[in-house]
Amino acid sequence: MIVRDRPRGLQLFYILRGSVLPHIAWELAVCTGVAVLVTLTHGFVYQWKITLTTVPFTLIGLALAIFLGFRNNAAYDRYWEARKLWADLLHRSRSFAREVQTLLHFDAPAGPEDRDDPRHRMVMRTIAFASALRHELRCTDAKPDMRRLLSPDEAEAFAAARFRTDWLLRKQGEDLGAFLRARRIDAPVAADLDQTISAFAAVAAGCERIKYTPIPFPYTLLLHRTAWLYCFLLPFGLVDLVGFMTPFVVAIVAYTFFGLDALGDEIEEPFGTADNHLPLDALCREIEINLLEALGVKELPPRLKPVDGRLT
Template identity: 50%
Template sequence: MIVRERPSPLRLFFVLRGTILPRVLPQVLGVAALSCAVVWASRRSAALHLPSASPAPLSLLAIALSIFLGFRNNACYDRWWEARKAWGALLIELRSLARDAIALLDDGGGEEPAAGRQLARRLVHRNIAFAYALVGHLRGQDLGEAISRFVEEPERGRVLASRNRPDALLRESARELASFRRDGRIADIPWQALGERLHSLSGVLAACERIRFTPLPFSYTILLHRTAYLFCLLLPFGLVDVLGWMTPVLAAAVAYTFFGLDALGDELEDPFGEAPNDLPLMALARTAEIGLLEALGEPLPEPLRPHDFILP
C-alpha cells in the first residue's frame, strides 16, 4: 500500500512512484505517435481522413466504454475493499480469541494458574502464526520461518507439511480446545464462544481464497481491453480534422485516462499481490502480532514502516 501525502497541484504531474503512469506509458506514447502520423498524413493527402465535422461517432463508443470501465473498476475496487474487510475481520477475531482465551484460561486454571497461562500463550502464539501463514498462502511465499517462531514441534512439522497451512493451524487449535473441554479446563459455553472465533477465522481464510483464486471473468476483462484498444486506435482518425496538431495532446490525455483506469482495475483485482497498490499484508500481520503479544504482556516488535512510500 502506498502511504503518501497527496502532492500539491504543481507536483501532481511529476509524481511517478506509486502511480499508474509507468505501466501505461508505452500505450499512451503509442497513441500519441499514431496521432502524429495521422495528422501528418491527413495534411499530405485528403484521402485518408475520417469525418469532416465532429468526433460524434466515437462518442457512441466512448459512452459505452466509460460506463463499462466504470462498472469493472467498481467491481475491482469492491474486491479490494472486501479483501481489506476480511483482514479487518481477522484482527477482530484474533483479538477476541486472545482476549477470551487469556481471561478464561489464565486465571481460571484452579490449582495451577501457570499451566493455564501456558495454554493460553500457546493458543495466542498459534494465532499469530495463522496471520503469517495466511500471508504466505495468499502471496505464494513460504514464510516458514515466521510461522516457526510461534509454533513448536511436533505441531510445527504437521503445519509446515500441510497443503493449506492456515487451515492446519485452525485444526490444531480446534483439537486443543476440544481436549481442554474434555479435561474440564473449559466449560461448554466458553468452548462454544472460542469455537465461534475459529469458525470466523475459517471464514476469513475462505474469503481470502475466493478473492485470490477467482479473478474476474476472463471474457469480461478481454472484452474491455479490446474495446479500449479499438477506441484509442480509432481516436486520432476521429479528432484529426477538428483538432489538427492538438490531436496528439488530447488523444494522449484520453488514452491515459482509459488505459490508466483499465490498468488500475487489473491491479486492484488481485489485492493480495505485492504491487504498490496492493494491501500491506505483512504490516497487517505485524499489527496483529503486536496486539496479541501486548495482550500476553510479552516484548513487542516495532510496527513496519513504509519504505520508499510503500508499506509491504
Template identity: 45%
Template sequence: MIVRQTPNTLKIFFALRGSIVPKIYPQIFLVIIISTVIALIQYWSPSTFPAYGTIPFTLLGVALSLFLGFRNNASYQRWWEARTLWGQLVYDARSFTRQVLSFINTETETERDIQRSMIHLTIAFTHAVRHRLRDTEPWQDVERFVAPAHHDSMRQAKNLPNYLMGLLGQKLGDARRLGLTSEQMIQNMDERLHSMTVVLAACERIHSTPLPFAYMLLVHRTTYLYCIMLPFGLVSSLGWITPLICVVTAYTFFGLDALSEELEDPFGFAPNQLPLTALSRTIEINLLEAMGETELPPDIAPKNSYLE
C-alpha cells in the same frame, strides 16, 4: 499500499509513486507516436484523411466508459471486501486472545502452556493466511510460533492455515477436557475460531476467482481499438492538438483498465494492493503484548510512501 500525506496540486500532477503511469507508459507512447504521425500527415497533405464525424467516437467512448466503470467498481468491491475481511481477522484474533487470557485457568504449567500455544497458533495462522494469499514461503514466519513436534506434518499440509486452525481446535478441545474454563466460554471461543475460518475461506474465494476473462479481454481490446482509432477521427478538426487530446484520453482509459486489473487481486505486492505484512505484524504485536511480552517486533513502517 501507498501511504502519503495529502500532496499539493503540483505534487499530485507529477506523482509517479502509486500512480498507474509506470504500467501504461508503453500504451501512452504508442498513442503519442500514432497521433503525431497522423497529425504530420494531415499537416503536409490535408486531404489525406476525410473529415469524419465525431458521433461514432462519442458513442463508442460512452460505451467504453460504462464498461470500464463497471469493471473498476467490481475490482474495487473485491479490494474493499478483502480489506473488510482482514479487519475482521484483526478483531477475531484480539477477541480470541482476550478470551484465552481472561477465562482459561493458568494455575499449573500445563495450563499456561495451553494458553500460550493457543495465542501463538493464532499468530501463526495470521501469517499463514498472508503467505497463502501471496503464494510465498511461510516457514520463517510460522515455525517460530508452532511447536517443533508439528513442523514435519505442517510442511506436508496442503492448506497451511487450515492445518493450523485444526491445531487450534485441538488445543481448545484440550482446554475443554481438562475443565480449564466453562462450556459457555468454550462455545464463545469456538465462534471466534469459526469466524477466522470464514475469513480464510472468503479470502481464498477472492484470490482464486478472478473476474471473467472474456469480459476483461473485451474491455482490453476495445480500449486499444478506441485509442488507436481516435486520432483518425479528430485530426481533421483539431490538427496539432490531436496528440494532446489522444494522450489524455489514452491515459484515462488505459489507466482505468490497468488499475482495475491491479485491484482485482488485492493480496499482492503492487503499490495499490493491501498491506498484508503490516496487518499481520500488527496482529502479532497486539497478541504478544497482551501476553505480557516486552521484546516485540517493530511495526512495519512505510518505505518511500509504500506500506507492504
C-alpha cells in the same frame, strides 16, 4: 500501499511513485505515435481520407463508460472486501486471545514463559494463522515464520499439511476440545470460542475466493479491445476538428482510459506486493505485537514503517 500526503501544485504533474503512468507508458506511446502520424497525414491513409467525425466515439464511449465504471467498481469492491477481511482477522485474533486468556478456569492468564500451557500455544497459533494466510496469498514460504512461532513438532506437521491454515485451526480445535473434556472451560464458552475459530476459517475462505476467482476474463478482453480500438481510431475523428492538438488530446484520453484500467488490474487481486496492494506484512506484525502483549510479553517488536512512502 502508498502512504503519502496529497500532492499540491506542480508536484501533481511529475509524481511517479504510486502513479499508474509507468504501467501504461507503452500503451500511451503507441496511441500518441499513431495520433502524430494521423495528424501529419491529415487523416489520409494512402489516398483514402478516413472520415470518422466524433459521433462514433460518443456511441462507443457509452459502452466503454459502462465497462470502465463497472470494472472499476468491481475491482475496488474486491480490494475493500479484502481489507475488511483482514480487519476481521485482526479483531478476531484480539478477541480469541482475550477469550483464551480470561474465560477459562485457570487462576491466572498464561504468561510469556508458559510455553507448555495450551493457552500460550493457542495465542501463538493465532499469530501463526495470520502469517500463514499471508504467505499462502503471496505464494511465499511460510516455514521460517512457523519455526519462529510454533513448537518444532507443530512447525514440522504444518509444513507437511496440504491445507495449512485449516490445519492450524484444527489444532486450535483440538486444544479447545481437550479443555472442554477436562472441564477447564464451560460448554457455552467453548461454543463461543469455536465460533471465533470458525470466523478465522471464513476469513481464509474469503481471501482465497478473491485470490482464485478473478473478474470473468471476457470483461477484461472486451474492455481492452474496445479501449484500444477507441484510442487507435480517435485521431481520425479529431484531426479535422482540433488540428495539431490531436496527439495531445489523444494522449490525455488514453491516459484516463488506460490508467483507470491498469489501476483496476492492480487492485483486483490486492494480496501481492505491488504499490497499491494491501500491507499484509504490516498487518501481520500488528497482530503479532498485539497478541504478544496479550501474553504479557514486555519486549515487543516495532511496528513496520513505510519505506519510501510504501508499506508492504
